[in-house]
Every structure is written in structure tokens, then in C-alpha cells.
Amino acid sequence: MRRRRLLTRRGTGTLVAAFGCLVAANVLGARILLFMAVFLAALTLFSALAVRLPRRSGTVARQISTDLLTVSEASRVTVRFTLRALRVPHGLWHDVLPDAVAGDSSGEYPAETAQLSYLITGVRRGVWPLGPLMLRTVDPFGLAQREQAFGDTRTITVVPEVFALTPLAVRIGAAGGTAHTSSTRLGQGSDNLSPRGYAPGDSMRRIHWRATAHRGELMVRQEEEESSPDALVVLDRSAGRWDPQGDAADPAFESAVSLCASAALHLAAEGYSVDVIDTAGTLLGALRGHEDDRDGLLVALALVTPRGEARELAALVGGTPPGPLVFVTGRVDEEDAALLRPAGAAAPLLFATEPLPGAADAARQHGWTVAALGTDVAEAWDDALAARSGAGDVPR
Template identity: 85%
Template sequence: MRRRRSLTSRGAGALIAALGCMIAANVLGARILLYIGVLLAALTLFSLLAVRLPRRSGTVTRQISTDLLTVSETSRVTVRFTLRALRVPRGLWHDVLPDAVTGDSGGEYPPETGQLTYLITGVRRGVWPLGPLMLRTVDPFGLAQREQPFGDSRSVTVVPEVFALAPLAVRVGAAGGTAHTSSTRLGQGSDNLSPRGYIPGDSMRRIHWRATAHRGQLMVRQEEEESSPDAVVVLDRSSRHWDAPGVHADPAFEAAVSLCASSAIHLASEGYSVDVIDGAGTLLGALRGHEDDRDGLLVALAMVTPRGESRDLASLIGGTPPGPLVFITGRLDEEDAALLRPAGATAPMLFSTELLPGAAEASVPHGWTVVELGADIAEAWEDAVSARIGVGDVPR
């Protein structure tokens, strides 16, 4: 943040004029020029002291209308500024904004409404600081100025943009989003369950009579739960598939992150339990029908960058294959595509921001529906769904 000079352009000009008048007075012997020079110098000094000497302190609180700011979304920031000074000066204020958001965060002080408000629009993912609040005052002659920061900064989280996607047909998944793969093995007619010894407090309805008769002591049915996610979204952010992060955002990686968020939230809205992981197996989010799950995923995706290496997809998914599997990657060559196996997923969809020659042909035999991801995320998703189940089956 560049600090302003204490003298304005007018003040600097007055000081130079004062010095010129004093020199000219000595050269020309014109005493009136000396008086003018001293007057200009004294006026500049007085103006400088008038804006610098008064003691000021204040408190700043900010309130943002949305907890999470989505890329391209506009939010209102309300700033309450309490200034403690002998005299409330008139001046200009502005809140320091990061490059990740845009907005007109300045105005006249004191405001008519008693509080400062402005709008910001998200531009780039991440967690960024808002502030501090800067108050700029100028003396009545416009010769000197003072810009003073007040309060601390507050962070704003800019999350990826979420797009509305075309719905999946029920037959795309093993049973759509309504049949979960978690089950509890209980029942009177199941004899192949592993029994355990009776513990005081166990329900008598859970007694396994055949095992009790066989072992000569009370045995109860062991409650076994086997659970696996219905859908998996994988964001492959291994550094070899993406350009190195720079000062400016990579549009291809931003599209991949946005598709990751959009597809996960979309599948969750269709009734699937969704696990979102990266190519190394790190869990980025798990959507289980709670609103906090969605926010947690978006916050995690606000921070992701290309890094690390990826692991074999089959080892990431484990032994129980999901229904829909969404795999999102960057540059994909034929060699990597040939090794990429969907691990038994019912509906595997592969999105690549840059399909190199031969990559699509090497992926299709493994069961992938391959789509190149461009700027239009919703269109890429619809292309994948259409290719999987036929254009006529996509609900409009």
C-alpha cells in the first residue's frame, strides 16, 4: 500500500515558490519578494502542522452481507467507524481492497447515513484481507494532507462459482441417488452374521438362538455396518498436469475447481452421498445432506492450488466402487489416460482441460465418458451426461 506524501501538489508548489521568492529577493534586492516567500513558507508549515498534530483514534467494524463470497457474486460491506478527535474533520475515506475483489470502497467523510457502505464483487478464489480503513484529510488551503489507517483488516473468503447442471437420469447410477450402499446387517432370519457374547443391556430381540444353543451361552447378533459413498468427485491437482501457479489465476484450473464444486453439490442435491478428494487422496469435503457440508467444501476449494503428485485411482476409491465418478484433471496425455481406470464405477465421467492426442481414445475403452472442459462448465457437464445416456434422456 503506497503512502501519500504529507504535502499535496499545491503544497509542494507553494514551498518551491517560497524558495524561489527568497532567492529572487537576494538577487534582485526586492524585499517584497522576501516577504512573499516567508509568507508562503509559513503558510505551508502551518497547514502541515494543522493536519499532522491533532490526535485521532478510532474503531472499525465490518459486516459483509454474505459469509462466503462467490466468484462473480456481489456483496455489500457495511463499515461502522467511530472516530475520537477534538474536531471531526471532513475528508475522504476508502477501505483498502485486495486485487481478488473489485468495488468502489471510497467516499466522503463523515457520511450522511452515519455508516460507510460499498459493494464488492469476487474475482479470484482465496482468503483475502479487507482493510485497513484509510481516512484522508486536507487543510483548508489544500497544501498539506494526512492519510491515517484505522482499525484492523477483516478477511473475506472468495469461493468458486457454482453452476446449475443438467440432472442425471436415474439409470446413470446403480440406483440413482436414493439407494445408499450403507447397510446394517440385522434380522431374525440371518444365520451368517458373526455373533458376539451377550452384554447386559442388549435387547432380547437380538439374541442369536442358534449360536446360543451351539455355544451354550447367550449370544447376540453382531451389528455390522458397511458404508461407502454413493458418488465420488476427484480433483486431480497434481503439478504435472497444470501450469505452475503465478500472479494471475489460471483459467483452466479455475474452471476445474468450479466444476468440482458444481458437480459435487449437484450430485448431493440428487440424493447421493458425495466424497470429494484430490488426486493424492486428501479429503476435500463430504456432502451428507447438511448445509455446513456445502460451505465446508467451498471453503476447502477456495484454497486449493496445483501441487503434489497423484495416486492410482483404484487405491483412492477402495474396494467398493461408487455409482457416479467424476474425475477432473488438466493436461492428459495418452500414457496417463491408458493407466486411468474407473475402478468399477457405474457412471465414470472424465473431464480434462487439455486432451492431448490419443488421450480420449485411450480412456474410452476403460468405460470413461470423456469431455474436454472449456470455459462453459454447464455445457461440458451436459455433453458428458448426453454422451452417457443419450441426448433424448436428458431431462430439460
């Protein structure tokens, strides 16, 4: 953050004029110029002392209308600023914003109330500092200025943009993505489940007291195993798939992260249990219908960057093939695509931001539905669904 100089341009000009008058007074022998030089220098010094000497302290409290700020989403920031000073100075305030958010966070001080408010819009995902609050005051003559920071910074998390996607026209089993239940194993259930006889090793917390009193022997609750079809979303973040990152964001990788988030939340809304992993096998999020699952995934995706090497996809999928499998990658050639095996997934979808010649055909031979991913995430998803419905059944 660039610090402002003590003197304004007017103050600097006044000081230069005072020096010029002093030189001219010595050259021309004009006493009036000497008086003018002393007056201008004294005025500049007085202005500098007037803005620098008063002691000021204050507290800053910020409140953001949304806990997580989505890219392209607007949120309101409310700042409560309490200033302690001998007199209320007049000037301009502004909250320091990172490049990852956009907004006009400045205004005149003092405001009509002790509360300052402004709008910000997410520009780039990540975790960024917001603040401190800067107060800039100028003396009545406009010769000197003072800019002082108040309060600490606050962290703001910008998460990837999530798009509404078209429903996936695939059904895994009879229920599709809708969760179903079956009583097949033991464990903790609820009181209305069918009881069974007590067996050594059963937890005492699972004793069904009503059934025990009715039958005269210890009865325990039979657990109802809840299961739902699984979906897997894989984000290929291996460094070789993406352009080297500098200070600016890679638009291709940002689209990939956005599709990853959109696809995972979309499949979870359709009733699937969704795991989101990267190609190194790191779990980025698990969506199981809990309220915090969504936020946890978005926060994890806000921090991902290209790095490392990729593992074999079959090893990531494991022994139980998922229903839908969404694989999001970057630059992929024909040789790389030939090594991608969907591992028995019922609906394998491959999205590549830069499919090189021959890559799409090589992937389709293994049963992938391939779509190019550009800046429009929803359009790429629709292209994949259209290609899948047009292809019909393909060998795996």
C-alpha cells in the same frame, strides 16, 4: 499499500514557489519577494501542522452480508466507524480491498450516518484481508494531507463459483441417488425400530425400556443401517497437469475447481453420498446431507492449488467402486489417459482442460465418457452427458 506524501501537489508547488521567491529576492534585491517567500513557506508549514498534530483514534466494525463470497457474486459490506477527535474532519474514506474482490469502497466523510456501506464482487477465490479503513483529510488550503489507518483487517473467503448442472441420467440400483435403508447390522437407532434381545457388549444406552417392560427381559434397539449410493469427485491437482502459477490465477485450474464444486453439490442434491478428494488422496470434503458440509467443501476448494504428484486412481477409489465417478484434470496425453482406469465405477466422467491428441480415445477404451473443459462449466457437463447417452453401454 502505498503511503501518501505529506504535501499535496499544490503544497509542493507552493514550497517550490517559496524557494524561488527567496532566490529571486537575493538576486534582485526585492524585499517584497522575500516577504512572499516567508509567507508561502509559513503557510505550507501551518497547513502541515494543522493536519498532522490533531490526535485521532477510532474503532471499525465490519459486517458482510454473506459468510462466504462466491466468485462473480455481489455482497454488501457495512462498516461502522467511530472516530474520536477534537473536531470532525472532512475528507475521503476508503476501505482497502484486495485484488481478489472488486468494488467502490470509498466516499466522503463524515457521512450522514456513522455507517458506511458498499458492494463488493468476488473475482478470485482464496482467503484475503479486507481493510484497514483509511481516512484522508486535507487542510482548507489544499496544501497538506493526512491519511490514517483505523481498525484491523478482516478475513474474507472467496469460494469457487457453483453452476447449475443437468441431472445425471444414471441410476445406481433401484433408487438411484435416493438414500434407502436396510436393517442389517447393530448399533444405535431410534425408539421406533424393532427391538431384539440384549447381548453381552451392547451399550446400556440402547436398551429399549418399553419393550423390556412388556417382555420382562432386557431388549435393545435394532439399528437401521442407513446407506446411499456413493459418488466420488476427484480433482487432479498434480503440478504436472497445470501451467506454473504466478501472481495471476490460471483460468484452466479455476474452471476445474469450479466444476469440482458444481459436480459434488449437484450429485449430493440428487441423493448421493459424495466424497471429494484430490489425486494425492487428501479428502477435500464429504457431503452427507448436513448443512455445514457444503460450506466446508467450498472453503477447502477456495484454498487448493496445483502441487505434488498423483497416485493411481484405482488406489484412490479403493475396493468399493462408486456409482458416478467425476475425474477433473488438466493437461493429459495419450499415455496418461491409458493409465486412468475407472475401477468399476458405474458412471465414469472424465473432464480435461487440455486433452492432447489421442488422450480422449485412450480414455474411452477404458469406459470413460470424456469431455473437454473450457470456461463454460455447465456446457462441458452437458457435453459429457450427451456423449454418455449417445455412447450407450461401453465395456469397462
